[in-house]
Amino acid sequence: MEYTKIDLVFSFTGNQILVKVSPDKRRQGLYSLNFISNFTCLRAFLSLRTDRSENHYQMSIKKHKMKGYKIMDEEKLKQTVKDMVIRGKGILAADESEKTAAKRLASINVESTEETRRQYRNLILTTPGMENYISGVILFEETLHQKSDTGVFFPEVLQKNGIVPGIKVDQGLADLNEDGEKYTKGLEGLGDRLKAYKKSGVRFAKWRAVYTISENTPSAEAIQRNAQDLTMYAKICHEHGFVPIVEPEVLIDGTHSIGQSYEATEKVLREVFEALKRDNVRVDLCVLKPSMVISGKEAVSRADVDEVAEQTIKCLKATVPSVLPSINFLSGGQTPVEATAHLNRINMLGKNLPWYVSFSFARALQEPALKAWQGKQKNFKAGQDAFLKRAKLNGLASQGKYREEME
Ligand code: 13P
Numbered sequence: 061m062e063y064t065k066i067d068l069v070f071s072f073t074g075n076q077i078l079v080k081v082s083p084d085k086r087r088q089g090l091y092s093l094n095f096i097s098n099f100t101c102l103r104a105f106l107s108l109r110t111d112r113s114e115n116h117y118q119m120s121i122k123k124h125k126m127k128g129y130k131i132m133d134e135e136k137l138k139q140t141v142k143d144m145v146i147r148g149k150g151i152l153a154a155d156e157s158e159k160t161a162a163k164r165l166a167s168i169n170v171e172s173t174e175e176t177r178r179q180y181r182n183l184i185l186t187t188p189g190m191e192n193y194i195s196g197v198i199l200f201e202e203t204l205h206q207k208s209d210t211g212v213f214f215p216e217v218l219q220k221n222g223i224v225p226g227i228k229v230d231q232g233l234a235d236l237n238e239d240g241e242k243y244t245k246g247l248e249g250l251g252d253r254l255k256a257y258k259k260s261g262v263r264f265a266k267w268r269a270v271y272t273i274s275e276n277t278p279s280a281e282a283i284q285r286n287a288q289d290l291t292m293y294a295k296i297c298h299e300h301g302f303v304p305i306v307e308p309e310v311l312i313d314g315t316h317s318i319g320q321s322y323e324a325t326e327k328v329l330r331e332v333f334e335a336l337k338r339d340n341v342r343v344d345l346c347v348l349k350p351s352m353v354i355s356g357k358e359a360v361s362r363a364d365v366d367e368v369a370e371q372t373i374k375c376l377k378a379t380v381p382s383v384l385p386s387i388n389f390l391s392g393g394q395t396p397v398e399a400t401a402h403l404n405r406i407n408m409l410g411k412n413l414p415w416y417v418s419f420s421f422a423r424a425l426q427e428p429a430l431k432a433w434q435g436k437q438k439n440f441k442a443g444q445d446a447f448l449k450r451a452k453l454n455g456l457a458s459q460g461k462y463r464e465e466m467e
Contacts, residue, residue: 129340132301137345140263140303143224144347145386145416148455149195151305151347153390153422154184155228155266157200164426170435178206183433184426185214187444193455196224196264198305198420204260215261226264226305227257229293233270241282244269247292254300264303266349267293271308273316273324273356283328287335294341305388305420307349308332312392314356318363322353322371329379337381344383349420350376351392352402369405373413382414389417391424396450397467399424400457407460418458425450 131137144151156164161180162172170176181203203214204227215225231246244267254265269286271278290306297304310325329350336343353371355362363371376387391399403419410417419425428450433443456462 129295129299131298131342131345134345136263136301137298137303140224141345141347141385144196144264144303145418146195147416148459149193150419150421150451150454150458151196151198151226151388152184152190152194152425152451153198153266153420154181154203154426155198155200156422157228157232158202161200164430165435168430168434174202174206176435177202179435180430180433181206181214182208183440183443184429184447185217186210187447187451189448190451191221191223193448193451194223196226198226198228198264198266199262200228201257204257204262213260219261224264225260225262226266226303227260227262228268229253229257229265229297230267236282236285237279239274239276239279241272241277241279242270243282243285244289247289247296250293250296251300254297254302258301262302264305264347265293265297266305266307268307268309268349271310271324271328273310273314273320278310278324278328283331284335286328287331290332291335291339291341294336294346295339298342298345303345303347305347305349306332306336307390308351309349309390309392310351312351312354312357312394315358315360316356317359318353318355318367318371321355322375325351325353326375326379329375333379333381343381344385346384347420348380348384348387348415349390350387352389352394352406354392354394354402357393365401365405366409368402369409372402372406373410376413376415380415384415386416386418388420391419391421394424396424396427397464400450400453400462401464403454404457404460404462407458416458419454421454425454 158172158177161177165172165176165180185197186208197218199214205213207213208217212220218225229246229250230244232244233242234245235241236243246267267290269290271282271286286308290308294304294306308328310321310328333343336346352368353375354368380387389399389403394402399419399421403417407417426447429443429447432446433439453462453466456466
């Protein structure tokens with residue numbers, strides 16, 4: 061759905077809008093329109109109703125009206141950014157949904173139940189010394205309400221160690237088009253959910269959009285749709301006093317070259333920052349979580365560490381405004397050692413980058429811990445040691461001080 065380019069004819073009647081949509085653009089789903097007049101941006105979510113004539117869609121304003129954009133408690137947001145962006149530290153993503161957590165636990169033959177997920181989160185989040193390398197942790201909603209073995213709610217465990225708790229607020233992916241592209245669910249009711257999350261002490265949020273690389277993708281449709289949704293999410297976060305982590309992930313899956321990865325990532329990031337700018341989103345109060353520019357996982361010949369670092373830096377310099385405080389990469393299916401080596405090289409080569417450049421890995425931080433633990437109490441310490449080692453090495457990589465011999 062190319063929101064801004066659709067040829068629409070509409071008229072207001074009460075809170076109803078009659079919209080004429082060009083036939084090739086007809087699609088069921090959630091529509092978002094911008095009405096710009098006199099520098100005021102009024103945005104409304106519109107949902108399709110069933111009654112329609114040949115090429116007329118009856119829509120009603122369903123949920124969200126947003127006039128202008130008001131940041132809640134700017135000073136607190138600035139403090140949150142300061143607490144998240146610390147030299148030698150990065151962000152742990154421990155926000156696997158139930159479905160993803162089940163996959164991770166299945167890899168060590170552990171059944172995923174609320175209790176086994178709690179045990180696993182307990183192992184990671186109570187690791188002694190992690191606060192030396194981790195400034196923030198992204199949690200999944202379920203984890204907010206679970207307690208450590210010593211009976212303390214997990215967000216509180218983190219806060220006590222000087223780590224900022226955050227929360228994944230998107231609700232996963234949905235089909236966007238026939239090319240298998242996705243958009244991310246979760247904008248509706250987001251403000252209300254943020255209000256509730258605040259009670260658990262979380263201070264930042266994460267929203268992930270994904271893009272695939274193939275002959276026809278990422279399409280302009282996916283690039284624009286996801287950029288708009290990430291922008292809307294970031295605004296809603298600011299309005300509720302949360303720092304948004306904006307995560308556009310160009311997937312590593314496929315046989316594509318690093319050149320194709322560059323091309324896709326540049327387009328995606330350019331559109332994300334253009335959309336943020338168009339809506340006057342305060343980029344200095346956001347964190348970017350991008351994928352690295354990298355060859356596809358199944359590519360015949362994969363680019364080496366230097367090329368990944370060079371192309372990633374080039375792409376970021378071309379697209380990311382310097383007021384952004386921090387870039388925290390996702391690992392995206394790279395091996396833990398690969399992800400650390402890439403981050404390190406990026407920091408070695410990118411000497412005078414305007415942003416702090418660090419990590420926000422999930423798999424690349426947790427995989428060794430999961431393997432060492434195997435769901436067994438007797439391996440608890442081995443699991444924590446493995447996690448701490450990766451956190452430490454990535455902390456060093458965020459300063460360009462990691463060496464392969466440290467593995
Ligand atoms: P990976 O580092 O495993 O890619 O996960 C990062 C993340 O948070 C995905 O949303």
